Amino acid sequence: MPTVTQLYLAPAYAIAGNEVAATLKVRSTVSFTAQTLTVAVRDAFGHNLDFIGVHNVTITPAGYTLTTPSKTFYPGEYTIFGAYQLGGVWYSLPSVLMIVGEAHGGGSGPTEGKSVVWAEHFEHPLSRDRWNSAGTSAYQYYTHNPNDDKLDWIHADKVTVANNIVTFTAVPGNETLENGKKAWNTGLITTEGTLEAFEVRANDYVETLVQMPAELGAWPALWTWRDGDNEVDNFEYHPDNPNLLEFTNHVRFGQDYYTNAQAVAPLVWVTIGTLYGATSVDWYINGTRVFSDGTGVPASWTAFLILNLSVCAGAFHPTPIPPGPLVFRADYIQVWR
Structure with missing residues (x-):
């Protein structure tokens, strides 16, 4: 059978x-x-x-x-x-x-008047022209960033693609961080430092479909970064708050702790969209707008995309239980402009 x-x-x-x-x-x-x-x-x-x-x-x-x-x-x-x-x-x-x-007349969705300009459906192994899996300038030491309460040490082999799904895996590593804590090997991919060098812009809409991890200490996120700033957190998730997503605009500060027990939970797939508006950054869950920050980003704003699985160091959320693994998956990332 x-x-x-x-x-x-x-x-x-x-x-x-x-x-x-x-x-x-x-x-x-x-x-x-x-x-x-x-x-x-x-x-x-x-x-x-x-x-x-x-x-x-x-x-x-x-x-x-x-x-x-x-x-x-x-x-x-x-x-x-x-x-x-x-x-x-x-x-x-x-x-x-x-x-x-309910259908509502007179409104417009985040993709209205836009077309897809960039898409990743993970149908093939990661292309080095499109994705950098070695590290990010958002991290103090490129491969790790202990001052941000992270146990991460980026390893390219901790990101794998199979069956049109990208999987990030974190396990205890051999490296020791500058603060003396033992690092965890984990995965990160970014459009920064690639031949394609794709950047999102003001008024772009970005959408991803992800499966939230279940293991304590996991810290997945989709976010943006450029020149030491330009950060918008499309989402952050911690399994110790199993039904909560963090949305943050660090450019012109706006933030929400969004809770939805049916849409957001360990091992549940959820669609998360972000419209980087010039007057408001809007967040969407499964096609419904759930938060508008009312501050937006400058019209000249651009940034690289980062999708990763961080590992909590314990200051704000529990540390992971060895030997793991911690697992986070994504189905696609798509950008409308």
Whole structure:
């Protein structure tokens, strides 16, 4: 009997009346042909509102991605889950909540009037032309930054790509930091110091889909940096505050501690978007704006992107428990302009 693992399931959010497709990524311990593979949907009353699936599909250890035809939903909360049929028996995979919000006229989303100018879907090994995984000028010693309450020591081999997912892993290392603490080997990627040298600009919208870690001491983040500053924290997360994300504009200070127990939790995939507006930096969770700082960034603002897994040194959040590992994953980063 094959064991099927659900790697990814979306959407977590939709707008009532707007067509939306579901995406399901699965893999199996052994190759087999499922009679049906679909994304099942149940409303608050248990009614079956499944997406249309596929038939006689082969699921392999390398994985299979299903994108369903689109459909619309009424406002409300729905439970969605992957499901497959084998030998006439249905098997259900882990479920997530899909929230369908009311449609509001007269407003505009963060991508309205913009087009995608840069995207990374981690379909191939990291390109050195696009990503620098050796270190960052945001760290005092390039590979490590103990004065920021971090045990990090950046190692390129702690960032791996497989099945269209980038994985950051942290484990105890051999190095000793300048403050005498033992470092943890961990991963970081940045557009700084690359041939492409991509930078985000004022009024860009950046979106990422990430899976939050579960291990104490993990400190994942997507943030920006340039010339010793220009920092906007798209998000920071600490599993000891399992349902909280930190949003911070360090350029013209604005900050929020956003809490949502259904969207933000260990091992849950969540879409996080940031609009670097000239009058306000806005943050979006699963397509919904949840915070506007009202300060923004200068019209001339530019910065490099950094995605990484830091390791807490204990001043503000618990240190990790050896031997680990700490694990953080991301599905994509995309920029609209």
